[in-house]
Amino acid sequence: MTTIELKMPKMGESISEATILNWLKNVGDTVLEDETILEVATDKVDSEVPSPCDGVIAEIRCQPNEVIEVGKVIAVIHADKEVSTKRTEPKSVQSEIVTSSNEVKETIYNQERVVKKLVSNPDAFLSPLVISIAQKENLTIEEVQSIPGTGTDGRIRKSDVMLYLKNRKYPLPSRPQPQVSKSSYNAPPISFVEGKDRIVEMDRMRGMIADHMVYSKHTSPHVTSYIEVDVTNIVNWRNKVKYEFQELHGEKLTFTPIFVEAVAKAIKEYPMINVSVDDKKIVVHSDINVGMATALPSGNLIVPVVRNADEKNLLGLAKNVNHLANSARNNALKPDEIGGSTFTISNVGTFGSLMGTPIINQPEVAILALGIIKKRPEVITTDNGDEIAVRSMMYLSLSFDHRVVDGFLGGSFLRKVGDELEAFDINRKI
Structure with a gap:
Protein backbone atom coordinates (compact mmCIF):
# COMPACT_ATOMS: atom_id res chain seq x y z
CA MET A 1 0.00 0.00 0.00
CA THR A 2 1.35 3.42 -1.02
CA THR A 3 1.04 6.47 1.17
CA ILE A 4 0.27 9.73 -0.62
CA GLU A 5 0.59 13.12 1.06
CA LEU A 6 -2.08 15.64 0.04
CA LYS A 7 -0.57 19.13 0.14
CA MET A 8 -2.22 22.54 0.00
CA PRO A 9 -2.04 23.32 -3.73
CA LYS A 10 -0.79 26.57 -5.23
CA MET A 11 -3.82 28.53 -6.40
CA GLY A 12 -2.45 31.42 -8.36
CA GLU A 13 0.28 34.03 -8.35
CA SER A 14 1.04 35.80 -5.08
CA ILE A 15 -1.17 33.36 -3.12
CA SER A 16 0.89 31.79 -0.35
CA GLU A 17 -1.83 30.40 1.93
CA ALA A 18 -5.47 29.38 2.02
CA THR A 19 -8.18 28.83 4.61
CA ILE A 20 -9.81 25.40 4.93
CA LEU A 21 -13.56 25.86 4.65
CA ASN A 22 -14.93 22.35 4.86
CA TRP A 23 -13.83 18.72 4.64
CA LEU A 24 -16.13 16.70 2.40
CA LYS A 25 -14.49 13.42 3.44
CA ASN A 26 -13.60 11.99 6.85
CA VAL A 27 -10.85 9.69 8.06
CA GLY A 28 -11.59 6.20 6.77
CA ASP A 29 -13.66 7.35 3.81
CA THR A 30 -12.82 6.03 0.38
CA VAL A 31 -12.04 8.50 -2.37
CA LEU A 32 -11.64 8.28 -6.11
CA GLU A 33 -9.04 10.11 -8.16
CA ASP A 34 -10.15 13.71 -8.91
CA GLU A 35 -13.01 13.44 -6.40
CA THR A 36 -13.34 16.59 -4.31
CA ILE A 37 -11.99 16.08 -0.79
CA LEU A 38 -12.24 19.56 0.71
CA GLU A 39 -13.08 23.18 -0.03
CA VAL A 40 -10.58 25.97 0.58
CA ALA A 41 -10.64 29.74 0.23
CA THR A 42 -8.08 32.40 -0.53
CA ASP A 43 -8.58 36.14 -0.33
CA LYS A 44 -9.75 35.99 -3.94
CA VAL A 45 -11.81 32.86 -4.58
CA ASP A 46 -13.13 29.60 -3.16
CA SER A 47 -11.75 26.37 -4.66
CA GLU A 48 -12.18 22.62 -4.43
CA VAL A 49 -9.21 20.32 -3.83
CA PRO A 50 -9.46 16.93 -5.57
CA SER A 51 -7.94 13.61 -4.55
CA PRO A 52 -4.69 12.80 -6.40
CA CYS A 53 -5.50 9.06 -6.43
CA ASP A 54 -7.92 6.29 -5.49
CA GLY A 55 -7.60 5.33 -1.85
CA VAL A 56 -8.67 5.77 1.75
CA ILE A 57 -8.30 8.91 3.89
CA ALA A 58 -5.81 7.82 6.53
CA GLU A 59 -5.22 11.13 8.30
CA ILE A 60 -6.54 14.69 8.30
CA ARG A 61 -3.99 17.09 9.70
CA CYS A 62 -5.76 20.44 9.42
CA GLN A 63 -9.20 21.53 10.55
CA PRO A 64 -11.79 23.95 9.12
CA ASN A 65 -10.96 27.66 9.48
CA GLU A 66 -7.23 26.97 9.80
CA VAL A 67 -5.02 29.04 7.51
CA ILE A 68 -2.51 26.74 5.80
CA GLU A 69 0.59 27.61 3.79
CA VAL A 70 0.83 26.42 0.21
CA GLY A 71 2.76 23.15 0.05
CA LYS A 72 2.00 22.05 3.60
CA VAL A 73 0.63 18.52 4.05
CA ILE A 74 -3.04 18.66 4.99
CA ALA A 75 -4.01 14.99 4.72
CA VAL A 76 -2.60 11.51 4.12
CA ILE A 77 -4.17 9.02 1.72
CA HIS A 78 -3.50 5.29 1.54
CA ALA A 79 -3.55 4.62 -2.20
CA ASP A 80 -4.58 1.15 -3.31
CA LYS A 81 -5.91 -0.35 -6.52
CA GLU A 82 -8.47 -2.29 -4.51
CA VAL A 83 -9.87 0.42 -2.32
CA SER A 84 -11.52 -0.86 0.82
CA THR A 85 -15.10 0.29 1.22
CA LYS A 86 -14.90 0.01 4.97
CA ARG A 87 -15.59 3.36 6.54
CA THR A 88 -14.45 4.24 10.01
CA GLU A 89 -15.65 6.93 12.32
CA PRO A 90 -13.70 10.18 12.27
CA LYS A 91 -10.87 10.31 14.74
CA SER A 92 -12.09 11.93 17.91
CA VAL A 93 -10.54 15.26 18.69
CA GLN A 94 -12.33 15.65 21.99
CA SER A 95 -9.22 14.97 24.05
CA GLU A 96 -7.27 17.58 22.10
CA ILE A 97 -10.01 20.13 22.64
CA VAL A 98 -10.17 19.39 26.34
CA THR A 99 -6.39 19.67 26.66
CA SER A 100 -6.33 22.92 24.75
CA SER A 101 -9.20 24.32 26.80
CA ASN A 102 -7.47 23.39 30.07
CA GLU A 103 -4.28 25.09 28.96
CA VAL A 104 -6.17 28.27 28.13
CA LYS A 105 -8.14 28.13 31.37
CA GLU A 106 -4.92 27.93 33.36
CA THR A 107 -3.86 31.16 31.71
CA ILE A 108 -7.06 33.19 31.76
CA TYR A 109 -9.16 31.70 34.55
CA ASN A 110 -8.98 35.00 36.40
CA GLN A 111 -9.74 38.12 34.37
CA GLU A 112 -7.70 40.41 36.60
CA ARG A 113 -4.62 38.25 36.04
CA VAL A 114 -5.30 38.40 32.32
CA VAL A 115 -5.29 42.18 32.29
CA LYS A 116 -2.07 42.30 34.30
CA LYS A 117 -0.15 39.56 32.47
CA LEU A 118 -1.30 39.52 28.86
CA VAL A 119 0.73 41.62 26.47
CA SER A 120 -0.50 42.46 22.99
CA ASN A 121 1.57 40.86 20.23
CA PRO A 122 1.33 43.07 17.11
CA ASP A 123 2.77 40.25 14.98
CA ALA A 124 0.11 37.73 15.99
CA PHE A 125 -1.61 36.31 12.92
CA LEU A 126 -5.39 36.60 12.90
CA SER A 127 -7.41 34.39 10.58
CA PRO A 128 -10.50 35.73 8.76
CA LEU A 129 -12.69 33.74 11.16
CA VAL A 130 -11.03 35.21 14.26
CA ILE A 131 -11.31 38.74 12.82
CA SER A 132 -15.00 38.14 12.09
CA ILE A 133 -15.65 37.05 15.68
CA ALA A 134 -13.71 40.03 17.00
CA GLN A 135 -15.76 42.47 14.94
CA LYS A 136 -19.00 40.84 16.03
CA GLU A 137 -18.02 40.95 19.72
CA ASN A 138 -16.54 44.47 19.53
CA LEU A 139 -13.05 43.33 20.48
CA THR A 140 -10.14 45.60 19.66
CA ILE A 141 -7.28 44.19 17.58
CA GLU A 142 -4.87 44.60 20.49
CA GLU A 143 -7.23 42.72 22.76
CA VAL A 144 -7.49 39.81 20.32
CA GLN A 145 -3.72 39.73 19.80
CA SER A 146 -3.31 39.43 23.59
CA ILE A 147 -5.24 36.14 23.76
CA PRO A 148 -2.97 33.11 24.30
CA GLY A 149 -3.05 30.98 21.17
CA THR A 150 -3.15 27.17 21.41
CA GLY A 151 -2.69 26.55 17.68
CA THR A 152 0.52 25.82 15.82
CA ASP A 153 3.28 28.30 16.70
CA GLY A 154 0.88 30.02 19.09
CA ARG A 155 -1.77 30.74 16.44
CA ILE A 156 -4.97 32.16 17.92
CA ARG A 157 -7.84 29.78 17.27
CA LYS A 158 -11.60 30.20 17.43
CA SER A 159 -11.74 28.18 20.66
CA ASP A 160 -9.19 30.55 22.24
CA VAL A 161 -11.31 33.59 21.43
CA MET A 162 -14.56 31.98 22.58
CA LEU A 163 -13.02 30.94 25.89
CA TYR A 164 -11.61 34.41 26.37
CA LEU A 165 -15.05 35.93 25.75
CA LYS A 166 -16.58 33.57 28.28
CA ASN A 167 -14.21 34.81 31.02
CA ARG A 168 -13.99 38.43 29.87
CA LYS A 169 -15.37 41.02 32.27
CA TYR A 170 -14.00 44.16 30.71
CA PRO A 171 -11.80 44.97 27.72
CA LEU A 172 -8.03 44.89 27.91
CA PRO A 173 -6.58 48.40 28.04
CA SER A 174 -5.06 49.45 24.73
CA ARG A 175 -1.31 49.88 24.59
CA PRO A 176 -0.51 53.60 24.61
CA GLN A 177 0.73 54.99 21.30
CA PRO A 178 1.87 58.54 22.01
CA GLN A 179 3.39 58.95 18.55
CA VAL A 180 -0.03 58.63 16.90
CA SER A 181 -2.46 61.51 17.31
CA LYS A 182 -5.96 60.14 17.75
CA SER A 183 -9.01 61.90 16.42
CA SER A 184 -11.40 63.29 19.01
CA TYR A 185 -14.29 62.45 16.70
CA ASN A 186 -16.52 59.65 17.91
CA ALA A 187 -18.42 57.63 15.34
CA PRO A 188 -22.16 58.32 15.63
CA PRO A 189 -24.24 55.51 17.11
CA ILE A 190 -26.31 53.37 14.77
CA SER A 191 -29.99 53.34 15.61
CA PHE A 192 -31.71 49.98 15.48
CA VAL A 193 -35.45 49.40 15.75
CA GLU A 194 -36.17 45.94 17.14
CA GLY A 195 -38.67 44.06 15.01
CA LYS A 196 -38.38 46.55 12.16
CA ASP A 197 -34.74 46.83 11.19
CA ARG A 198 -32.64 43.74 10.56
CA ILE A 199 -28.96 42.89 10.76
CA VAL A 200 -27.27 41.07 7.89
CA GLU A 201 -23.85 39.56 8.54
CA MET A 202 -21.27 40.20 5.83
CA ASP A 203 -20.27 37.00 4.08
CA ARG A 204 -16.57 36.15 3.92
CA MET A 205 -16.01 37.66 0.47
CA ARG A 206 -17.84 40.90 1.29
CA GLY A 207 -15.73 41.26 4.42
CA MET A 208 -12.53 40.84 2.41
CA ILE A 209 -13.73 43.34 -0.20
CA ALA A 210 -14.42 45.84 2.58
CA ASP A 211 -10.95 45.34 4.05
CA HIS A 212 -9.34 45.63 0.60
CA MET A 213 -11.14 48.87 -0.19
CA VAL A 214 -10.28 50.48 3.15
CA TYR A 215 -6.67 49.34 2.76
CA SER A 216 -6.50 50.92 -0.71
CA LYS A 217 -7.83 54.27 0.51
CA HIS A 218 -5.38 54.25 3.44
CA THR A 219 -2.48 53.29 1.19
CA SER A 220 -2.91 55.38 -1.95
CA PRO A 221 -3.71 59.11 -2.11
CA HIS A 222 -6.45 58.93 -4.74
Missing part, protein backbone atom coordinates in the same frame (compact mmCIF):
# COMPACT_ATOMS: atom_id res chain seq x y z
CA VAL A 223 -6.84 61.54 -7.47
CA THR A 224 -9.51 61.23 -10.18
CA SER A 225 -9.45 62.85 -13.63
CA TYR A 226 -12.29 62.91 -16.18
CA ILE A 227 -12.66 63.26 -19.92
CA GLU A 228 -15.58 62.98 -22.32
CA VAL A 229 -15.20 60.77 -25.38
CA ASP A 230 -17.13 60.54 -28.64
CA VAL A 231 -17.58 56.81 -29.30
CA THR A 232 -20.03 57.13 -32.20
CA ASN A 233 -17.75 55.23 -34.58
CA ILE A 234 -17.46 52.33 -32.14
CA VAL A 235 -21.22 52.16 -31.55
CA ASN A 236 -22.04 52.30 -35.26
CA TRP A 237 -19.37 49.74 -36.18
CA ARG A 238 -20.46 47.28 -33.50
CA ASN A 239 -24.12 47.61 -34.47
CA LYS A 240 -23.15 46.90 -38.07
CA VAL A 241 -20.97 43.81 -37.49
CA LYS A 242 -22.06 42.20 -34.20
CA TYR A 243 -24.36 39.57 -35.77
CA GLU A 244 -21.85 38.74 -38.49
CA PHE A 245 -19.09 38.58 -35.88
CA GLN A 246 -21.02 36.06 -33.79
CA GLU A 247 -21.96 33.96 -36.82
CA LEU A 248 -18.39 33.95 -38.11
CA HIS A 249 -16.51 33.43 -34.84
CA GLY A 250 -19.14 32.05 -32.45
CA GLU A 251 -18.49 34.87 -29.98
CA LYS A 252 -20.58 37.83 -28.83
CA LEU A 253 -19.05 41.20 -29.58
CA THR A 254 -19.44 43.52 -26.60
CA PHE A 255 -17.82 46.89 -25.98
CA THR A 256 -15.46 45.48 -23.31
CA PRO A 257 -12.82 43.96 -25.63
CA ILE A 258 -12.70 47.25 -27.54
CA PHE A 259 -12.10 49.13 -24.28
CA VAL A 260 -9.43 46.62 -23.19
CA GLU A 261 -7.68 47.02 -26.54
CA ALA A 262 -7.59 50.82 -26.18
CA VAL A 263 -6.25 50.57 -22.62
CA ALA A 264 -3.51 48.13 -23.66
CA LYS A 265 -2.39 50.47 -26.46
CA ALA A 266 -2.31 53.43 -24.06
CA ILE A 267 -0.26 51.46 -21.50
CA LYS A 268 2.29 50.63 -24.21
CA GLU A 269 2.82 54.36 -24.69
CA TYR A 270 2.71 55.19 -20.96
CA PRO A 271 4.29 52.17 -19.19
CA MET A 272 4.65 54.00 -15.87
CA ILE A 273 0.90 53.63 -15.36
CA ASN A 274 1.46 49.83 -15.34
CA VAL A 275 3.41 49.71 -12.07
CA SER A 276 3.20 48.81 -8.39
CA VAL A 277 4.76 50.50 -5.35
CA ASP A 278 7.06 48.53 -3.04
CA ASP A 279 8.02 50.87 -0.20
CA LYS A 280 10.30 53.39 -1.94
CA LYS A 281 10.69 51.33 -5.10
CA ILE A 282 8.54 51.28 -8.23
CA VAL A 283 7.97 47.89 -9.87
CA VAL A 284 7.38 48.38 -13.60
CA HIS A 285 5.47 45.40 -15.01
CA SER A 286 6.45 44.10 -18.44
CA ASP A 287 3.17 42.20 -18.89
CA ILE A 288 -0.04 44.13 -19.49
CA ASN A 289 -2.70 42.22 -17.57
CA VAL A 290 -6.02 44.07 -17.57
CA GLY A 291 -8.48 43.24 -14.80
CA MET A 292 -12.23 43.61 -15.35
CA ALA A 293 -14.27 44.48 -12.27
CA THR A 294 -17.19 42.04 -12.50
CA ALA A 295 -20.29 41.52 -10.35
CA LEU A 296 -20.93 37.98 -9.10
CA PRO A 297 -24.44 36.49 -8.76
CA SER A 298 -24.16 37.11 -5.01
CA GLY A 299 -23.68 40.82 -5.63
CA ASN A 300 -20.03 40.72 -4.56
CA LEU A 301 -17.26 41.99 -6.79
CA ILE A 302 -14.40 40.07 -8.39
CA VAL A 303 -11.68 41.03 -10.89
CA PRO A 304 -10.94 38.38 -13.55
CA VAL A 305 -7.85 39.16 -15.62
CA VAL A 306 -7.18 39.40 -19.36
CA ARG A 307 -3.52 38.42 -19.45
CA ASN A 308 -1.10 39.91 -21.99
CA ALA A 309 -3.90 42.03 -23.43
CA ASP A 310 -1.50 43.83 -25.76
CA GLU A 311 -0.62 40.56 -27.51
CA LYS A 312 -4.23 39.66 -28.46
CA ASN A 313 -6.25 40.85 -31.44
CA LEU A 314 -9.88 41.88 -31.08
CA LEU A 315 -11.14 38.32 -31.62
CA GLY A 316 -8.73 36.98 -29.00
CA LEU A 317 -9.82 39.66 -26.55
CA ALA A 318 -13.51 38.94 -27.22
CA LYS A 319 -13.01 35.22 -26.55
CA ASN A 320 -11.06 35.91 -23.36
CA VAL A 321 -13.52 38.52 -22.07
CA ASN A 322 -16.57 36.33 -22.79
CA HIS A 323 -14.99 33.32 -21.10
CA LEU A 324 -14.15 35.29 -17.96
CA ALA A 325 -17.57 36.96 -17.81
CA ASN A 326 -19.40 33.64 -18.20
CA SER A 327 -17.18 31.95 -15.61
CA ALA A 328 -17.85 34.79 -13.16
CA ARG A 329 -21.62 34.50 -13.64
CA ASN A 330 -21.43 30.75 -13.01
CA ASN A 331 -18.99 30.99 -10.06
CA ALA A 332 -16.51 28.96 -12.11
CA LEU A 333 -13.48 31.25 -12.17
CA LYS A 334 -10.16 29.52 -11.55
CA PRO A 335 -7.59 30.97 -9.14
CA ASP A 336 -5.14 31.80 -11.93
CA GLU A 337 -7.88 33.78 -13.73
CA ILE A 338 -8.30 36.33 -10.94
CA GLY A 339 -4.75 37.16 -9.89
CA GLY A 340 -1.89 39.17 -11.34
CA SER A 341 -3.70 42.14 -12.86
CA THR A 342 -1.56 45.24 -13.44
CA PHE A 343 -4.35 47.65 -14.40
CA THR A 344 -8.12 47.45 -13.88
CA ILE A 345 -11.18 48.77 -15.71
CA SER A 346 -14.66 49.11 -14.22
CA ASN A 347 -17.64 49.53 -16.54
CA VAL A 348 -19.95 51.51 -14.27
CA GLY A 349 -22.08 52.35 -17.31
CA THR A 350 -23.44 48.81 -17.16
CA PHE A 351 -25.54 49.93 -14.19
CA GLY A 352 -26.58 53.21 -15.80
CA SER A 353 -23.98 55.38 -14.07
CA LEU A 354 -22.84 58.46 -15.95
CA MET A 355 -19.37 58.29 -14.41
CA GLY A 356 -17.59 56.92 -11.35
CA THR A 357 -14.71 57.51 -8.94
CA PRO A 358 -13.34 53.96 -8.60
CA ILE A 359 -11.05 52.79 -5.81
CA ILE A 360 -7.65 51.51 -6.94
CA ASN A 361 -7.28 47.74 -7.00
CA GLN A 362 -4.11 47.27 -4.94
CA PRO A 363 -1.25 46.78 -5.63
CA GLU A 364 -1.98 48.63 -8.87
CA VAL A 365 -1.68 52.42 -9.16
CA ALA A 366 -4.62 53.27 -11.42
CA ILE A 367 -8.13 52.16 -12.37
CA LEU A 368 -10.34 53.34 -15.24
CA ALA A 369 -14.12 53.73 -14.96
CA LEU A 370 -16.26 53.68 -18.11
CA GLY A 371 -19.59 55.51 -17.92
CA ILE A 372 -22.81 54.85 -19.77
CA ILE A 373 -22.92 55.62 -23.50
CA LYS A 374 -25.62 58.23 -24.17
CA LYS A 375 -26.80 59.87 -27.36
CA ARG A 376 -27.12 63.63 -27.33
CA PRO A 377 -26.68 66.63 -29.62
CA GLU A 378 -23.09 67.82 -29.91
CA VAL A 379 -21.35 70.58 -31.84
CA ILE A 380 -18.90 68.96 -34.26
CA THR A 381 -16.54 70.45 -36.82
CA THR A 382 -17.04 69.33 -40.43
CA ASP A 383 -15.85 70.47 -43.83
CA ASN A 384 -18.84 72.79 -43.85
CA GLY A 385 -17.96 74.31 -40.48
CA ASP A 386 -19.54 73.73 -37.08
CA GLU A 387 -22.69 71.63 -37.06
CA ILE A 388 -25.00 70.09 -34.47
CA ALA A 389 -25.24 66.30 -34.73
CA VAL A 390 -26.45 63.38 -32.61
CA ARG A 391 -23.39 61.63 -31.17
CA SER A 392 -22.78 58.75 -28.78
CA MET A 393 -20.86 60.20 -25.84
CA MET A 394 -19.22 58.58 -22.81
CA TYR A 395 -17.31 59.78 -19.74
CA LEU A 396 -14.03 58.16 -18.72
CA SER A 397 -12.66 58.65 -15.21
CA LEU A 398 -9.21 57.59 -14.06
CA SER A 399 -8.38 57.22 -10.36
CA PHE A 400 -4.63 57.11 -9.80
CA ASP A 401 -2.14 56.85 -6.95
CA HIS A 402 -0.61 60.29 -6.51
CA ARG A 403 2.46 58.83 -4.82
CA VAL A 404 3.84 57.77 -8.21
CA VAL A 405 1.38 59.06 -10.82
CA ASP A 406 1.20 62.82 -11.14
CA GLY A 407 -1.36 64.87 -13.03
CA PHE A 408 0.65 64.95 -16.24
CA LEU A 409 1.04 61.18 -16.50
CA GLY A 410 -2.52 60.45 -15.36
CA GLY A 411 -4.03 63.04 -17.67
CA SER A 412 -1.88 62.04 -20.65
CA PHE A 413 -2.71 58.36 -20.25
CA LEU A 414 -6.42 59.08 -19.91
CA ARG A 415 -6.36 61.30 -23.01
CA LYS A 416 -4.54 58.56 -24.94
CA VAL A 417 -7.27 56.04 -24.09
CA GLY A 418 -9.86 58.56 -25.26
CA ASP A 419 -7.96 59.23 -28.49
CA GLU A 420 -7.76 55.50 -29.23
CA LEU A 421 -11.52 55.17 -28.81
CA GLU A 422 -12.35 58.23 -30.89
CA ALA A 423 -9.99 57.16 -33.68
CA PHE A 424 -11.66 53.75 -34.04
CA ASP A 425 -11.86 52.77 -37.73
CA ILE A 426 -15.51 52.56 -38.81
CA ASN A 427 -14.39 50.35 -41.74
CA ARG A 428 -12.46 47.89 -39.60
CA LYS A 429 -12.57 44.27 -40.77
CA ILE A 430 -13.72 41.48 -38.47
